[in-house]
Amino acid sequence: MPTTWGRYVYGAAALAIGLVGVTFGDFAGVWQPFPDAPNRQLIAYAVAALFVVGGGLILTRRFTGIGALLCAALYAMFAFFWLNMRLLNHPEEMVFYNGVAEQMAMAMGGVALYATQNESDWSGRLGQAAQLIFGLCCMVFGTAHFVYTSETASMVPAWLPPNQRLWAVLTGIFHSAGGLALLSGIYALVAARALTAMFIGFGLLVWAPILAGDWHDHINWAGNAINLALVGAAWAIGDNIAQRRNGH
DSSP, X not given: OOOOHHHHHHHHHHHHHHHHHHHHTSOOGGGOSOOOOTTHHHHHHHHHHHHHHHHHHHHSGGGHHHHHHHHHHHHHHHHHHHIIIIIXXXXXXXXXXXXXXXXXXXXXXXXXXXXXXXXXXXXXXXHHHHHHHHHHHHHHXXXXXXXXXXXXXXXXXTTSSSOHHHHHHHHHHHHHHHHHHHHHOTXXXXXXXXXXXXXXXXXXXXXXXXHHHOTTOHHHHHHHHHHHHHHHHHHHHHHHHHHHHTTO
16 A cells, blocks of 8 residues: 555544534534534534544554545535535525535545555546546636635735735636646646645635634634645545556
């Protein structure tokens, strides 16, 4: 089994998401509103526990593949909720496409990680599929930045020159360019690494300061954990591309 840094980040993110869920006893803000089931909070704890288990398995080398599939299934479940409860009811709203794409992007990180750890004949095709779907998700992210430029700009630190709006547009372009590269296969590894770096930048410049400003808000913790999951997913996609390129 190859050692990949994406595995550690993706696993740590799952642990973080799970621990945040256990601490607050609720689903992350991006998963709201979760269906009002009779035992809603119990379900929230169960999902959080599964993320903790999944993250722990990923970080345990022998069970990385099982943990990756578990986390991928959990993210895919929430992608289905976004699709069924929001997007299908309001297909004119770009924000719902973005919500589905965010969950699917994180799911594809788990699929890519599983493919990287698996030596089956079909693991290459599985990794390729994860790359393509992740690329499509990045195209959606880029489109959302263009549609919601003002909202995106409001999250950019005001001290970044030359202005917040330009960075909102540029990150939309970077998302779209990265997605195109992953879809076409041209400079795909470079794109995966660049997307990883951009998500890390979002964490350092946007989410970490938000958390530092209010340590008591659930969404601030969840937002940091979700962004870390995107970092891990992009990293895992890149690791898988590198592995396939080297013929392993």
